Amino acid sequence: MTGLTYTPIFDSLQIMSWLEQRIRRYEHTRWTTDDNRRVFPFEWGLEHIGGSRDEPDPRRFLNAWVDQTLARSDDWFAAAPAEDYVLHPAENGGSGGRVLTFTSQIQSPWPENNRVHARFFRACASGPAVVVLPNWNAKWDGQLNLCRWLNALGITVLRLSLPYHDRRVAPGHQRADQLVGANVGLTLQATRQAVADTRRCLRWLEQQGYTRLGLVGTSIGSAIGSIAMAHDRSVRAGAFLHVSTYFSDVVRTGMTTMHVWESLRTKVTENELRRFWTPISPVPYVDRLRETGQRLLMVSGRYDPTFLYEFTEEMVVSLREKGIRLETLTLPCGHYSLELAPFAIPAGLRLGLFLFEALA
Numbered sequence: 583m584t585g586l587t588y589t590p591i592f593d594s595l596q597i598m599s600w601l602e603q604r605i606r607r608y609e610h611t612r613w614t615t616d617d618n619r620r621v622f623p624f625e626w627g628l629e630h631i632g633g634s635r636d637e638p639d640p641r642r643f644l645n646a647w648v649d650q651t652l653a654r655s656d657d658w659f660a661a662a663p664a665e666d667y668v669l670h671p672a673e674n675g676g677s678g679g680r681v682l683t684f685t686s687q688i689q690s691p692w693p694e695n696n697r698v699h700a701r702f703f704r705a706c707a708s709g710p711a712v713v714v715l716p717n718w719n720a721k722w723d724g725q726l727n728l729c730r731w732l733n734a735l736g737i738t739v740l741r742l743s744l745p746y747h748d749r750r751v752a753p754g755h756q757r758a759d760q761l762v763g764a765n766v767g768l769t770l771q772a773t774r775q776a777v778a779d780t781r782r783c784l785r786w787l788e789q790q791g792y793t794r795l796g797l798v799g800t801s802i803g804s805a806i807g808s809i810a811m812a813h814d815r816s817v818r819a820g821a822f823l824h825v826s827t828y829f830s831d832v833v834r835t836g837m838t839t840m841h842v843w844e845s846l847r848t849k850v851t852e853n854e855l856r857r858f859w860t861p862i863s864p865v866p867y868v869d870r871l872r873e874t875g876q877r878l879l880m881v882s883g884r885y886d887p888t889f890l891y892e893f894t895e896e897m898v899v900s901l902r903e904k905g906i907r908l909e910t911l912t913l914p915c916g917h918y919s920l921e922l923a924p925f926a927i928p929a930g931l932r933l934g935l936f937l938f939e940a941l942a
Contacts, residue, residue, distance in 0.1 A: 601914055605885040609837065609916040613887075618756045619841045624849040627767030630690075644766070644858045651861045658774065658861070659813045661687050661781035663789070669702060679703040679729070682740065684782060688775035690745070690760070692752045698779050699749045703729045703739040710941035711738035711792035713783045715776075715803030717824075718838075719757050722748040725800070728930070735934050737941065738792060740783050744803070745775045762802065762833060764845035766858055773806065773829070773862035780810040784817070794818060794941040798933065801889065801917070804880075805829060805864055811876060812867035819940035821879040821933045824886065824917060826893040827900075829863040830855040837887040838917070864897065871906045879936040881911045881920070881929050888917040909936060 626640040637643050651658050664684035672680045679701040686696045700713075712732065716725050722743070729739040743750055746758035761772040784795055796819040799807030804822035811817045826832050833839045834852055846855060860866055871878070878901065882894045891912075901908045911932050915925040 602885050605883075605914070605916045605919055606887065608919055609885070609887050612918040613837050620757075620759065621841045621844050622759060622764050624845045625765040625768070627765040627769075627771075630765075630767040630771040633767065641854070648857060648860055652866055655861065655867065656813060659777050659781070659809065661778040661785070663785035664698075664782050667786050667789075678723070678726070679739075679741070682783075682786065684786070686745075686775055687778045687782060688771065690771065690775065692746075695746050695750045695752060695760075695775075697750065698782070699743045700783055701726075701729070701741045701743075703733050703741070705733045705736050705738045708791045708793075709736060709738065710794040710796065710937070711740065711787045711790075712796040712798050712937060712941075713780055713787070713807075714739055714741040715780060715797065715799040715807050716741070716744065716747075717801035717803055718744075718762055720744070720747060720800075728798070731930055731934055732798075732937065735938050737796075737934075737937055738787075740787060742779060742783055744806070745772045745779065762839060762842055764842055766850075766855075770859065770862055773809075776806045777810045777813070780806060781814055784810075784814060788816065796820060796937055796941050798822075798937070800824060805862070808864040809862070809867055812864075812870040815874060815876075817876060819877040819879070819937060821881070821936055823881045823920060823929065823933070824889045824894075825864075825880045825882060825897050826889045827863065827865050827897050828856050828893075829859040831893055832889055833859075835890055835893075839888075865900070868901055868904060868906065871901075872904055875907075877907045877909075877936075877940045879909045879911070879933065881913070881933065883915040883917060883920050883925075884912055885915060886917045 628637050628640055628643060629635040633643050667684045670681045682700045682702050684698050686698050689696055729741050732739050746752055746760045760768050763769050795816050797807040797811055797817055798821045800823045804825050807820050807822055811820045834843050884891050898910055913925045
């Protein structure tokens with residue numbers, strides 16, 4: 583561990599319900615079980631977004647770059663089909679699905695990360711299919727039960743390993759420190775890469791004959807999925823677990839990203855970081871979902887110390903004010919505890935039935 587301590591927003595447990603106390607204690611306990619979080623030094627990292635490592639005025643560069651990128655987001659998030667898709671034989675006697683590999687369109691400094699891996703669980707030869715985008719630092723076998731549940735509903739699944747995760751991890755790292763990190767430009771590039779990889783997965787599914795496409799995202803996978811959905815009309819529906827507004831707000835206030843904010847907070851202000859990371863936040867792109875027919879489901883935990891519920895509410899209000907087709911489910915749980923019974927049961931049922939109907 584880094585030696586950091588986390589202080590919940592509610593200091594007085596007396597004002598909480600018994601359930602909320604239990605949930606927050608469980609979330610804190612789960613957070614403390616990870617002992618490999620490292621505080622990395624702050625870097626501007628402008629070389630990862632077309633700038634210079636030695637830029638004399640990085641703030642001025644980023645302010646101009648953000649405006650340009652938001653204005654041409656279709657180009658920045660564009661992704662052509664890969665030329666080297668390979669579907670490998672099933673692993674673990676078939677229970678682990680087949681593995682699809684291809685080259686990422688965005689080339690990072692680490693060759694290991696530029697080879698994309700996705701696990702394929704086929705339900706039918708045609709019909710509905712979704713790309714599953716896991717949470718930050720998900721393991722290779724993470725969310726396989728979700729994949730199998732969707733298969734049982736007749737929905738084919740392609741579960742993407744996000745940049746810098748499991749088989750894509752950068753040498754010398756145990757975690758995906760580049761996807762959410764103290765390097766401003768590299769974090770921007772990594773999220774752009776995740777969106778491009780997602781869209782290449784969608785193109786492969788189309789090549790296999792799947793035309794009723796959806797996205798399922800958890801935590802950072804929700805941010806990646808919502809951006810991909812806003813830029814890809816082939817996506818009919820998106821089901822997202824844990825949602826928020828701005829990328830930087832989650833990093834700044836969330837329990838699981840304290841070690842990242844520890845490096846950032848001495849170099850950039852809250853408003854600066856929100857501005858610099860706006861292109862990888864869902865907020866700028868929600869207008870693109872208006873009158874497209876695309877449907878959204880957002881599942882959240884009221885006692886989530888990683889994606890604070892106030893940001894979730896803000897996102898929901900914004901979407902509804904814009905008339906976007908949105909369904910919500912709020913459960914009395916947190917970030918980690920959503921995957922546990924009893925909370926996982928209504929979440930899984932709602933998600934599965936939503937996709938079954940939306941992709942019919």
